[in-house]
Amino acid sequence: MTKKEELLKALSECVVEMEDDKVIPIAEEYIKSGYPAIDGLLLGLVDGMNKAADLYESEEYFIPELMICSDVMYNGMDILRPHLEMSDSQQKCKVVIGVVEGDTHDIGKNLVKIMLEAAGYEMIDLGRDVPAASFIDAVKNKGAKVVALSTLMSTAISNMQKVVELLDKEGLRDSIKVIVGGGPISLELAKKLGADGYSKNAVEAVKLVNRLMGA
Amino acid sequence: MMKRDSMTPAERGAAIANGMEVDRLPCNPNVANGVARVYGCKISEFNHNPKALAEAQVAAYRKFGYDSLRIFTDLFTWAEAMGATVAHHDDSTADLEKPAISRIEDIDKLRPADPYRDGRLPVHLDAMKYVRELAKDEIKCSAGIVGPFTNAFFLLGVNDTMKLIHKDPEVVHKLCSISLETCKAYAKAALDIGFGPTISEPMSSSTVVSPKAFREFSLPYLKELVDFIKDYDGTKVTMHICGQTEKIWKDVADLGIGGISIDNVASLEDCKLAIGHRTKIMGNVDPSGIMYLGTPRDVRIKTLESILHGYDSPKGYVVMSGCSLPVETPFENIQMMMDTVREVGYPVCPERVEGMLADCRK
Structure with a gap:
């Protein structure tokens, strides 16, 4: 194994094993050694996040574990990001994401955001308790192709x-994919709401968006 | 004309407990703050007006004739009484705005709540006294309470507490342990009024934390709370955990509880097979997809399916929604759940229920 491969493996392992402090010196060493930042991101940190996602799917990891893994990924990204080449930041399409009005629970939304970001989508995060009109504004102003709506509250x-409905009214509905998720949402319910897709967790959300965007 | 009940919920409950004939299965659509819509008040009136809270609960019970009456308004009442800030909206359910402490260093400043003095706890206790006057012996009422583990998250913030499960387990134990004292004090105050506690433990769900984390951080405190209540006057609590719970059913049954209610994402049939011989099971009609957004026909189908899955559970079964109903759930859907249960009657004849289902699906 070359030194580069060893460092990439270490970056990935830091994410999977929830080493949020250890990741920083490893990322620094990686950059100091002159290796491309984009590889450190995709083959190191994102690889680790994907492995964490697999562990989540196999019910070895749960929400607390995924939250810490994503912290590790962000800690590493903070070191790598300034070294990314312009051409590295070519993104897949833009995704507007937010927790709908009337709800402030954002853990699920944040996990979906992280996973989509790791998959290369440019995320426009509107936060939580977001009025419907703000989603429409973001779609118009940012040229997003996907709107991801989250809520934990059936209310x-x-x-x-x-x-x-607002997307419809503004004539935007046909050019936008709407995906929904959260505790009270089901595939059945997503259809009733007129969404294009539903995923039951953050990992599935990536597959869903890839599928909808033909990636 | 729809069949009317010939027993009160209290008579029905007692008869079932003694293995005697009843008029129908017990049913709890789980109308929560939606009682405001029946009574015609805003949800904010519940926060400081115990009489409104009590009268709204009783009004909804009288309208639908269901078998459960619970004083409970939101998950944050106990954390608020320990210093958390809660956003009280004009006419929607309260929400956590700021946890009781924002830094771990402040943990020793936390004190258990005094149910007679702190936050809205006295409002809830007074509401119980009003309900007792209004409902008399017609129905056995309960006091909703969150479990110590769930309450712990609202003391230091959900995100931070979640991570501390790995990063500083001792802090989580401390938060649970002080929450337990609040829970005990409130449970005792409710029992003194004659209300049996029902514990909600959403954070214990396997949709949120691992069964391992549940066993380490939630279960020991739940056990102490359940035992405390049992030792106080013999009351067996009922328990609700949202989301997926299959892997922790046995742990919950081991607590020696009076019943468990499960969410629609968990299987009622599997739950019956796993722990139905040890405790009463309740659930699990989808509160949002079916009760809130479905048609009365959807409600009828899901209620009948639920009955087929649960009716023969050895320690008893209550037709129920998988979680508290959204505030704006249509009355006709709630009514349909009740009417369907009345029409099915007792003892449940599965062939007849199958027939009713087939008619519905035509």
């Missing part, structure tokens, strides 16, 4: 519907 579901 806020009607506000998801509002976003879909």
Whole structure:
């Protein structure tokens, strides 16, 4: 194994094993050794996040573990990002994401954002308790192709519907894919809401967006 | 004309407990703050007006005739009484705005809540006294409470506490342990009024934390709370955990509880096979997809399916929604759940229920 491969493996392992402090000196060493930042990101940190996602799917990892893994990934990214070449930052399409109005639970939304970001999508995060009109504005102003709506509260579901209706009214519905997720949401319900897709967790959300965007 | 009940919920409950005939299965659509819609008040009126809270609960019970009456408004009442800031909206359910402490260093400043003095706890206790006057012996009422583990998250913030499960387990134990004292004090105050506690433990769900984390951080404190309540006057609590719970059913049954209610993502049939011989099971009609957004026909189908899955559970079964209903759930859907249970009657004849289902699906 070359030194580069060893460092990439170490970066990946830091993410999987939740080593949020250890990742920083390893990322620094990686950059100091002159290796391309983009590889450190994709073959190191993102590889680790994908492995963490596999562990989540096999029910070895749960929400706390994924949250710490993503912290590690961000800590490493902070070191690598300034060294990325311009051409490295070619993104897949833009995705507007947010927790709909009436709800402030954002753990699920953040995990989806992280996973999509790791998969190369440019994320426009509107935060939580977001009014329907703000989603529409973001779609218009940023040229997003996907809107991802999240809620944990069954009481806020009607506000998801509002976003879909507003997109319709503004004539934007046909050029936008709407995906929904969160505790009370199901595939059945997503269809009723008029969404293009539903995923039951952050890992599935990446597959879903890839599928919808034909990636 | 729809069949009417010939027993009160209290008579029905007692008869079932003694293995006697009843008029129908017990049913709890799980109307939560939606009682405001029946009573015609805003949800914010519940926060400081115990009489409104009590009258709204009783009004909804009288309208639908269901078998459960619980004083509970939101998950944050106990954390608020320990110093958390809660956003009280005009007419929607309260939400956590700021946890009780923002730094681990402040953990020793936390104190257990005094149910007679702190936050909205006295409002809830007074509401119980009003309900007791209004409902008399018609229905056995309960006091909703969150479990110590769930409450712990609201003391230091959900995100931080989640990570501390790995990074500083002792802090999580401390938060749970002080939450337990609040839970015990509140449970005792409720029992003194004659209300049996029902514990909600959403954070214990395997949709959130691993069964391992549940066993290490939640279960020991739950056990102490359940035992405390049992030792106080023999009351067996009922328990609700949202999301997926299959891997922790046995742990929960081992607590020696009076019943467990499960979410629609968990299987009622599997739950019956796993722990139905040890405790009463309740659930699990989808509260949002079916009860809130579905048609009365959807409600009827899902209620009948639930009955077929649960009716023969050895220690009893209650038709129930998988979680608290959204505030704006249509009355006709709630009514449909009740009417369906009335029409099925008792003892449940599965062939007849199958027939009713087939008619519905035509």
